[in-house]
Amino acid sequence: MGERGVVVDNGRRRPTIEDVAAAAGVSRGTVSRVLNGGVNVSPTALAAVNKAIKQTGYVVNTHARSLVTQRSGSVAFILSEPQEKFFEDPNFQVLLRGCTQALAEHDMPLLLSIADSEQDVERVVRFISSGHIDGALLVSTHAGNPVFGRLASLGIPTVACGLPIGYERELAYVAVNDVEGARLATTHLARLARRRIATVTGPLDLSGGRERLKGYREGLEESGLTFDQNLVAHGDYTRISGQLAMERLLKQNPDLDAVFVASDLMALGAMDALDRAGRAVPGDVALVGFDDSPSASAARPALTTVRQPWKRICEEMVRLLLALLDGQDPAAVILPGQLVVRETA
Amino acid sequence: MGERGVVVDNGRRRPTIEDVAAAAGVSRGTVSRVLNGGVNVSPTALAAVNKAIKQTGYVVNTHARSLVTQRSGSVAFILSEPQEKFFEDPNFQVLLRGCTQALAEHDMPLLLSIADSEQDVERVVRFISSGHIDGALLVSTHAGNPVFGRLASLGIPTVACGLPIGYERELAYVAVNDVEGARLATTHLARLARRRIATVTGPLDLSGGRERLKGYREGLEESGLTFDQNLVAHGDYTRISGQLAMERLLKQNPDLDAVFVASDLMALGAMDALDRAGRAVPGDVALVGFDDSPSASAARPALTTVRQPWKRICEEMVRLLLALLDGQDPAAVILPGQLVVRETA
DNA sequence: CACGAATCTGGGAGCGTTCACAACAGCCTC
DNA sequence: GAGGCTGTTGTGAACGCTCCCAGATTCGTG
Numbered sequence: 001m002g003e004r005g006v007v008v009d010n011g012r013r014r015p016t017i018e019d020v021a022a023a024a025g026v027s028r029g030t031v032s033r034v035l036n037g038g039v040n041v042s043p044t045a046l047a048a049v050n051k052a053i054k055q056t057g058y059v060v061n062t063h064a065r066s067l068v069t070q071r072s073g074s075v076a077f078i079l080s081e082p083q084e085k086f087f088e089d090p091n092f093q094v095l096l097r098g099c100t101q102a103l104a105e106h107d108m109p110l111l112l113s114i115a116d117s118e119q120d121v122e123r124v125v126r127f128i129s130s131g132h133i134d135g136a137l138l139v140s141t142h143a144g145n146p147v148f149g150r151l152a153s154l155g156i157p158t159v160a161c162g163l164p165i166g167y168e169r170e171l172a173y174v175a176v177n178d179v180e181g182a183r184l185a186t187t188h189l190a191r192l193a194r195r196r197i198a199t200v201t202g203p204l205d206l207s208g209g210r211e212r213l214k215g216y217r218e219g220l221e222e223s224g225l226t227f228d229q230n231l232v233a234h235g236d237y238t239r240i241s242g243q244l245a246m247e248r249l250l251k252q253n254p255d256l257d258a259v260f261v262a263s264d265l266m267a268l269g270a271m272d273a274l275d276r277a278g279r280a281v282p283g284d285v286a287l288v289g290f291d292d293s294p295s296a297s298a299a300r301p302a303l304t305t306v307r308q309p310w311k312r313i314c315e316e317m318v319r320l321l322l323a324l325l326d327g328q329d330p331a332a333v334i335l336p337g338q339l340v341v342r343e344t345a
Numbered sequence: 346m347g348e349r350g351v352v353v354d355n356g357r358r359r360p361t362i363e364d365v366a367a368a369a370g371v372s373r374g375t376v377s378r379v380l381n382g383g384v385n386v387s388p389t390a391l392a393a394v395n396k397a398i399k400q401t402g403y404v405v406n407t408h409a410r411s412l413v414t415q416r417s418g419s420v421a422f423i424l425s426e427p428q429e430k431f432f433e434d435p436n437f438q439v440l441l442r443g444c445t446q447a448l449a450e451h452d453m454p455l456l457l458s459i460a461d462s463e464q465d466v467e468r469v470v471r472f473i474s475s476g477h478i479d480g481a482l483l484v485s486t487h488a489g490n491p492v493f494g495r496l497a498s499l500g501i502p503t504v505a506c507g508l509p510i511g512y513e514r515e516l517a518y519v520a521v522n523d524v525e526g527a528r529l530a531t532t533h534l535a536r537l538a539r540r541r542i543a544t545v546t547g548p549l550d551l552s553g554g555r556e557r558l559k560g561y562r563e564g565l566e567e568s569g570l571t572f573d574q575n576l577v578a579h580g581d582y583t584r585i586s587g588q589l590a591m592e593r594l595l596k597q598n599p600d601l602d603a604v605f606v607a608s609d610l611m612a613l614g615a616m617d618a619l620d621r622a623g624r625a626v627p628g629d630v631a632l633v634g635f636d637d638s639p640s641a642s643a644a645r646p647a648l649t650t651v652r653q654p655w656k657r658i659c660e661e662m663v664r665l666l667l668a669l670l671d672g673q674d675p676a677a678v679i680l681p682g683q684l685v686v687r688e689t690a
Numbered sequence: 691c692a693c694g695a696a697t698c699t700g701g702g703a704g705c706g707t708t709c710a711c712a713a714c715a716g717c718c719t720c
Numbered sequence: 721g722a723g724g725c726t727g728t729t730g731t732g733a734a735c736g737c738t739c740c741c742a743g744a745t746t747c748g749t750g
Contacts, residue, residue, distance in 0.1 A: 018706080029708090030728085041728075042728060059471075059476070063411035064735090067708090069735090097459065100457055100459050101459070109457075109458070111455065361736055361737085362736065363736080373737085373738090374701070375700080385698060385699090387698065412705050412735090414705090
C-alpha cells in the first residue's frame, strides 16, 4: 500500500476528468486545459486542478483522448528483415534500443512489428490502418522491400533508416554518409603506408554496399593508388561471408597489406580468415571495418572502424517523425561517419 | 493505386460502422455483431455486411472500441535488465522475437518497454496505468527487481519469464526446469567417462544460478561422483566471466576433464580460456552449456548444451497472459529442458 | 390457427475526452 | 461611462464504437 500514491477510491471506478473537476471546483474544460499544457488557465485554477489530480489519482484515459483527437501517440517500429539478420546483426538491436529511448523522452510508446514474410507484411499493414499508431520507423536494408511502397501509398508518416530506394521523395529518412565514411577508412589505411588495399563490399543492390565501394575508390584515388578489380570481393554483411571473401582475396592477392571491410560483422569474419592464414593483424594486414557495432570494441584486437552515430541516428529518426506528424514534409538527414582508430589499423 | 483495395472514398473521411451499415442495408448493431464474431446474425445479413466492409474499405477504429470495452488489445513487453545484458545476451532477442510472433497470432500488438533505471521504472509504471495496455510480459532475471512488486500491487495481469522471486503467488510465470536440465548435462558428461567434472555457475542470487548448481550436484550424485567445492567457480552469465571462471578452475584443478557451464555465453568464454590453455575440446575437456542460444550452434566446435524451448516458452507466456486477461488466476508453467548433443561433449 | 419460444434486428445510451463557442469579468481607452 | 479588448471559464456537441433492451420475425407445436 502507499505505493499507489494517495488514491481516493470512490467506488472502485477509475476517476474521470469529471471527478477531478468536481474535486477542484472547476469545470471539465478547465481540467482538460490544464492537462494539455495549461494555456489560458488562471494560477488559482491550475493549482487547484493539479492538487485534485494528485488527490484523486487521476490518469488520463488515452482511448477517450485518441477517439477525439484521432491520434494514438504511439509509433510503430517496423523491422522488415529476415529473422537471421535480426539475430546476427547487433546494429538492429542498437537501433531498437535507441529508438525506444528517444521516443520515451517524448512519452511515446513504441510498438514493435516484425514483418519478415509476405504474410507478415499484410498483417502489419492491416494493423497500421487500424489507427493503432500515428507513424512508423522503418528499418530495412532490403532494397525492393514492398513495405516502402505500402507505407508510402497509405500515407503513413514514415521515417526510414537508410535510403528507401525508389521512395526517397515520399518517405523521410536518416542515413549516414557512406561514401565519406568509406573514403575516410581507405585514406587512413593509405596514410599507414599500405599500398595493396583490398575491400570486402556489402551487397551491391543495397545503397550502403554501393556507396561504400564508391568511397573506397575515391579514397584510393585521393591517395594516389589505382583501383584494382582483383582487390574487390563481395559479401552480404554476414560474418561468414566476410570470412569467405577474405579467403578469396588472400588467395588472389598474397601481397595485400590492408583491407577495408564494409561492415564490422564481416570484418570479424575477415579476421577469422586472416588468423587461419597466419597473417597478423595489423602487422601483416591492417583492417578497417564499418558500423562501430558493439562487437567492434569487444573484438581482439579491437577493431578500427567507421562509426555510425547510432544514438544520433535514432534521435534524428524520431525528430523527423515528430515533424512529419506535425504536418511537415518528408525530409532527409545525412549524418557523417567518423573514423574510430583502435588496434587493427 | 489499386494497392489500397477497393476504397470508396466518400468525402475523404474514414468510413465508420455506420457507413458500412448503410451500404449493407442493416443497422449499426448488426455490423458490430458481425465484427465481433457474428453470433446471432443471419447468413444473409452476414454476407451483406462482409461485402459492405470490403466495398467501403472499413477498418475498425480501435480507440472507439477500446473506449467502451476498456481494453486496448495490446500488451507490453517489459525488459527490465541492464542495457549491456540486452545487447550481449541473445536470449533476450529470442524472447522478444518469439513473443512478438506469438502475440501476432492473436492479432495483438506488442509495446516494448525498457526499464533499466529507477526512473525508467516510474515511466513504465505510469505508462501502464494510462490504459495503453491490458497486460504485461515481464523479462527480468534480476531477483530484487522492484518492477515485480509494482506490477503485482497495481494488479496488472503479468506473466514473468523465469521465477519472479518473492511474487510466485501473485504473478503468473513460465520457467524451465533448471535442476533437471543441469542434471541431464552432468550425467551426460559422466556417461562419457569423465570423472573430474567442474562447473561454472550463474549468479547464485538468481534462481537459475542456484537451481542449475543444484542439478549439477544431483547429477554428480546420481553418477556416483562426489561433489568437490574446488570444482565450482562462479560467473555472472557474461562471456568474460565464463572465461575468467574457467581460468580459475584450470589453475586449481589441472586434472579436470569436463565442465558444465550454466549458460552458453559463459561457455563460449570458457572455450576461449581452454583454447588459450591449450586444452582440446572435447578431447581434453568436455563441455556442456545451457540455453541453446543461437551462438551455441554457430560456435566452433558446436556447443553441446541444454536447450531452453524458447518458442514454447513464448507461446506459454502468451497463453498464460490471455488466460489472465480472461479473468483466470495466475498460473505457473514449468517446461523441461532438453540435452542437445553437438561437438563439445 | 393461435401461441410461445427461439432467433434476429434496430436504436438509444453511454464510454471519457477535446474542441468550439458563448458568456462573462476585469481593465483600458476615448 | 460606454465600448472594446483580453483573459478565463463553463457547456454542448461530437468522436465511433459496444451493449442492452425492446420489438419484430420466424418457426414449431398443441
